[in-house]
Amino acid sequence: xxxxxxxxxxxxxxxxxxxxxxxxxxxxxxxxxxxxxxxxxxxxxxxxxxxxxxxxxxxxxxxxxxxxxxxxxxxxxxxxxxxxxxxxxxxxxxxxxxxxxxxxxxxxxxxxxxxxxxxxxxxxxxxxxxxxxxxxxxxxxxxxxxxxxxxxxxxxxxxxxxxxxxxxxxxxxxxxxxxxxxxxxxxxxxxxxxxxxxxxxxxxxxxxxxxxxxxxxxxxxxxxxxxxxxxxxxxxxxxxxxxxxxxxxxxxxxxxxxxxxxxxxxxxxxxxxxxxxxxxxxxxxxxxxxxxxxxxxxxxxxxxxxxxxxxxxxxxxxxxxxxxxxxxxxxxxxxxxxxxxxxxxxxxxxxxxxxxxxxxxxxxxxxxxxxxxxxxxxxxxxxxxxxxxxxxxxxxxxxxxxxxxxxxxxxxxxxxxxxxxxxxxxxxxxxxxxxxxxxxxxxxxxxxxxxxxxxxxxxxxxxxxxxxxxxxxxxxxxxxxxxxxxxxxxxxxxxxxxxxxxxxxxxxxxxxxxxxxxxxxxxxxxxxxxxxxxxxxxxxxxxxxxxxxxxxxxxxxxxxxxxxxxxxxxxxxxxxxxxxxxxxxxxxxxxxxxxxxxxxxxxxxxxxxxxxxxxxxxxxxxxxxxxxxxxxxxxxxxxxxxxxxxxxxxxxxxxxxxxxxxxxxxxxxxxxxxxxxxxxxxxxxxxxxxxxxxxxxxxxxxxxxxxxxxxxxxxxxxxxxxxxxxxxxxxxxxxxxxxxxxxxxxxxxxxxxxxxxxxxxxxxxxxxxxxxxxxxxxxxx
Amino acid sequence: xxxxxxxxxxxxxxxxxxxxxxxxxxxxxxxxxxxxxxxxxxxxxxxxxxxxxxxxxxxxxxxxxxxxxxxxxxxxxxxxxxxxxxxxxxxxxxxxxxxxxxxxxxxxxxxxxxxxxxxxxxxxxxxxxxxxxxxxxxxxxxxxxxxxxxxxxxxxxxxxxxxxxxxxxxx
Numbered sequence: 040x041x042x043x044x045x046x047x048x049x050x051x052x053x054x055x056x057x058x059x060x061x062x063x064x065x066x067x068x069x070x071x072x073x074x075x076x077x078x079x080x081x082x083x084x085x086x087x088x089x090x091x092x093x094x095x096x097x098x099x100x101x102x103x104x105x106x107x108x109x110x111x112x113x114x115x116x117x118x119x120x121x122x123x124x125x126x127x128x129x130x131x132x133x134x135x136x137x138x139x140x141x142x143x144x145x146x147x148x149x150x151x152x153x154x155x156x157x158x159x160x161x162x163x164x165x166x167x168x169x170x171x172x173x174x175x176x177x178x179x180x181x182x183x184x185x186x187x188x189x190x191x192x193x194x195x196x197x198x199x200x201x202x203x204x205x206x207x208x209x210x211x212x213x214x215x216x217x218x219x220x221x222x223x224x225x226x227x228x229x230x231x232x233x234x235x236x237x238x239x240x241x242x243x244x245x246x247x248x249x250x251x252x253x254x255x256x257x258x259x260x261x262x263x264x265x266x267x268x269x270x271x272x273x274x275x276x277x278x279x280x281x282x283x284x285x286x287x288x289x290x291x292x293x294x295x296x297x298x299x300x301x302x303x304x305x306x307x308x309x310x311x312x313x314x315x316x317x318x319x320x321x322x323x324x325x326x327x328x329x330x331x332x333x334x335x336x337x338x339x340x341x342x343x344x345x346x347x348x349x350x351x352x353x354x355x356x357x358x359x360x361x362x363x364x365x366x367x368x369x370x371x372x373x374x375x376x377x378x379x380x381x382x383x384x385x386x387x388x389x390x391x392x393x394x395x396x397x398x399x400x401x402x403x404x405x406x407x408x409x410x411x412x413x414x415x416x417x418x419x420x421x422x423x424x425x426x427x428x429x430x431x432x433x434x435x436x437x438x439x440x441x442x443x444x445x446x447x448x449x450x451x452x453x454x455x456x457x458x459x460x461x462x463x464x465x466x467x468x469x470x471x472x473x474x475x476x477x478x479x480x481x482x483x484x485x486x487x488x489x490x491x492x493x494x495x496x497x498x499x500x501x502x503x504x505x506x507x508x509x510x511x512x513x514x515x516x517x518x519x520x521x522x523x524x525x526x527x528x529x530x531x532x533x534x535x536x537x538x539x540x541x542x543x544x545x546x547x548x549x550x551x552x553x554x555x556x557x558x559x560x561x562x563x564x565x566x567x568x569x570x571x572x573x574x575x576x577x578x579x580x581x582x583x584x585x586x587x588x589x590x591x592x593x594x595x596x597x598x599x600x601x602x603x604x605x606x607x608x609x610x611x612x613x614x615x616x617x618x619x620x621x622x623x624x625x626x627x628x629x630x631x632x633x634x635x636x637x638x639x640x641x642x643x644x645x646x647x648x649x650x651x652x653x654x655x656x657x658x659x660x661x662x663x664x665x666x667x668x669x670x671x672x673x674x675x676x677x678x679x680x681x682x683x684x685x686x687x688x689x690x691x692x693x694x695x696x697x698x699x700x701x702x703x704x705x706x707x708x709x710x711x712x713x714x715x716x717x718x719x720x721x722x723x724x725x726x727x728x729x730x731x732x733x734x735x736x737x738x739x740x741x742x743x744x745x746x747x748x749x750x751x752x753x754x755x756x757x758x759x760x761x762x763x764x765x766x767x768x769x770x771x772x773x774x775x776x777x778x779x780x781x782x783x784x785x786x787x788x789x790x791x792x793x794x795x796x797x798x799x800x801x802x803x804x805x806x807x808x809x810x811x812x813x814x815x816x817x818x819x820x
Numbered sequence: 821x822x823x824x825x826x827x828x829x830x831x832x833x834x835x836x837x838x839x840x841x842x843x844x845x846x847x848x849x850x851x852x853x854x855x856x857x858x859x860x861x862x863x864x865x866x867x868x869x870x871x872x873x874x875x876x877x878x879x880x881x882x883x884x885x886x887x888x889x890x891x892x893x894x895x896x897x898x899x900x901x902x903x904x905x906x907x908x909x910x911x912x913x914x915x916x917x918x919x920x921x922x923x924x925x926x927x928x929x930x931x932x933x934x935x936x937x938x939x940x941x942x943x944x945x946x947x948x949x950x951x952x953x954x955x956x957x958x959x960x961x962x963x964x965x966x967x968x969x970x971x972x973x974x975x976x977x978x979x980x981x982x983x984x985x986x987x988x989x990x991x
Binding site: 056071239707709717 | 850864868869872875877921923932959963964966967971973
């Protein structure tokens, strides 16, 4: 690859991605592309019932089927790997449950893995799955939050005594009762977020190869973080960490799904260990849609205390989260939803009650902006308040958004709002969309029977957010080192799966150190050399890893200049590194290539020619806590045209005005924003993980679970605001999740505005044509 | 109860042209073209995203027509010409389309990439100067979960010469 030497900085430029030449020529390496000698293939026999006791598993015929090497049922697997212990730590009232890697006593959702077949080919493994006979005793399914709270239905986990997983637990911030007493009126709404899911184009995948002679397990994983995957596998397999190496190469998307290790992935590792041969499992799309995990199903009862002037004084929120069958992430996300509920608004009090239930549905997993319900509920409530008061929704936002010059500049839940630009983003969005002009056009077109609507949503995201006093220790580590050829190696725990970290981290390090982009190699995805850290997620990359790389490169540069100064008998201040060379007036010939300099430093160090105390170890391990940084956030605005005859929604305009600090690579940033908005468009107009009343899953193919296509996603306009720079060095902020956080409420608000002449009230997020026809009374619900 | 005799089936000999080269192989009747390309010819650039013909990641050209290789049996491709993503670059030189896609930051995770490239190459072969609407229509059977499509559409338009690539590289 040819990369020109920059006259200016790489940081801030839409440098082409170093990943792409490989991916564009079909030379990527995803787990399914790796074949090892002696490799076996896994397939799972899965429950067709949502809730059923497993009485017996007959695997004899499958064991003798052609090409089958082994069949493991739940009882056998229980001897090979520990059950998953799901701790509900966030709530003292939470119940603890544990469950087998394969089904031991009962199946708890459609697709629950009952047995694992390992065979010489995937086709033969799938053939043999068909020969497994399972005796089931069906139990009444628990398919909804309401059913989970029904004491007459059977408990999914006996140890819970019912299907409530945790709560209700109430936390109160500020004087809620006082605020409601002062309110001119109380606006109430029941708001629901529907179940939908990540659907990365590459499903889950694992290739486990156990070496019986060394006792080492090498795992090729499709993951967002190799360390997290290793820790979970080690725990379930009862292996010391140093016996386990997890490697990840290309990862075909994830959006929150691929953290740690799933039960199927643990089972494949256990099988490889038992058989002493490599075992590969590539999830198919049916499995991905049915059992990989689903997200977002939450119900809210909200009361807002408001003044006649449109000030929102306080909220009372009661939330129930549907954690699905095997609770993992759901109880953890509740804390973030509660803390972020006020967003950038001047709310003076909040009461937040949360509880969680288990149901016979896929496990609740993280999905891009997992806590996004706070933005959805708040931004929908703002519009409902505006509607009730007869004030424009943008105006209600303006009256309630915090301004930077007011004190105390913090959310009622605690976090500082230092540096927020929410208000600026709203004003700018309203200006770009010409709100007054639009409203005039809307009025005119309504007379002709066309229903246009405009919607806004304003949000902030802790990516990482301003440094909080007494906040939790939260650092990211990067290790920067120079190799003998003068390449700068940047080791990070971040695990890119589409974000282009190999490019963007190199941009930051190259600028700071003074080398060309092609002299930087970003090293990811191998527990043998990857620094500790959980991986890519939580829009963590830009500020946390970017900052660690910047400071690490700066420190290593200082070391190199110090050592060079000793060798050349010059002062470090007379030296510089630029374009991959040591330069300075005192440098012989004016310049010295880095590779040569490194050789001389190495030689001098080994022959004792450097004065004592000179650090000739050309590595720097850098921890970074995000610095002062700040919030990522902004305002989205959407204009829709709703056809009352068909219920079809056409997006006429989609605008993002946002602030994610300084941009490392604008094209990468815009790609993250547009990708997130596209998922938000899918969530509102197309996507839903549907279960029937009996807990059967109905969205198990891409013909039933509809993803947005190139005809569904319009041009998305983006304007970046100039950020308030709170940190002297690092003002990049994460941008991965914002698009998906803000788009659903923006689109729902626009649709609600469009169909308001019908007296329709939008209290949900999924608005496909049939639902819109119901809401406007064209068809009955 | 299914037939307990399920298992390996009789092998069929096939011969086909892949990226200009004559290739042959022995396949089961049920082996898909995608699996044959990936597992036997080690052409792993063709990806399997759904195996039910919806996502388009496995799109290849079969006798010049864009085709879901997950829905075609390898045996029925006997005697056909197949072009995969590996055949787009010639002599180590990216095609104009690949270069434009790179310049335009078209893709993110790369999993859907081969299908889009083949589908777009097919469009440009038929219609060298498509409008944006024609590009969006032609690509509407291919799913990308990362990008929101705008960068992909821009890449195809840039390859068609209609628009400046979006990517800037500091000079």
